[in-house]
Amino acid sequence: MNTPSNTHSKTLHIHLLGLQEYETTWQLMKDFCNDRTDTTTDEIWFVEHPAVYTQGISGKPEHILNTNNIPIVQSDRGGQITYHGPGQLIMYVLLDIKRLGIGVRALVDVLELSTINVLKQYGLIANAKKDAPGVYIDEKKIASLGLRVRKGKSYHGLSLNIDMDLSPFSDINPCGYAGLEVTQLTDLNVRCRPLDLAPPLIDELKNQLGYNEITVTSELLET
Secondary structure (H helix, E strand, C coil): CCCCCCCCCHEEEEEEECCHHHHHHHHHHHHHHHHHCCCCCEEEEECCCCCEEEEEECHHHECCCCCCCCEEEEEECCCCCEEEECEEEEEEEEHHHHHHHHHHHHHHHHHHHHHHHHHHCCCCCCCCCCCCCCCECCCCEEEEEEEEECEEEEEEEEEEEEECHHHHHEEEHHCCCCCCCCCCCHHCCCCHHHHHHHHHHHHHHHHHHHCCCEEEECCCCCC
16 A cells, blocks of 8 residues: 655544534535645544435435435435434545545545454454445445545545444435345444444554554534
8 A cells, every 4th residue: 555655644633523414514524625735634534424315426316215204415425325324433534645645446445444454353254345335244234435536635435334223224225236234333242332433443544544643633623
């Protein structure tokens, strides 16, 4: 894996945002990417969202099987429809991948491998699939991926199911795959809070992308 080529890209800032509305966070991500310069520090945002479906830019309406009272947001990330809700850890990756010297496929690989390695720490054997981005355990999806890259800068990211209500997934074809089952840590006898997964994920990203300094804040971002 290539490492960052200058001192600015070797610092990674972490925001711990708690429970935030999806559309508010999405707008903040777009603002961050629009305003950043070549020397802006890369950031990772950890967040949970209230119940919401998000439809990717290639999303097809036929993957919505049943309507319910959960809102559907048309997002600008890649991929099809997925569900977010409390008890799911979302990791948004706001990285200058051009500066890091990697492409989109390499970033996907890093996110998948980081998740697989963290799950291994909990005694779980997970895998990725080249033709269906995300992380799987026994053919059930535990983590979904959806990214947007603009001018060499990434946003959106990965969602990892920890301890949530999975029933809303039954009203969609998750990520556009009919019959795809989903799972979560609590169903695999791992009891933890969503944010418990943040430190090991940060360590994995630090090691794989070559960051040598991590800073963390937990204040809310301003619109």
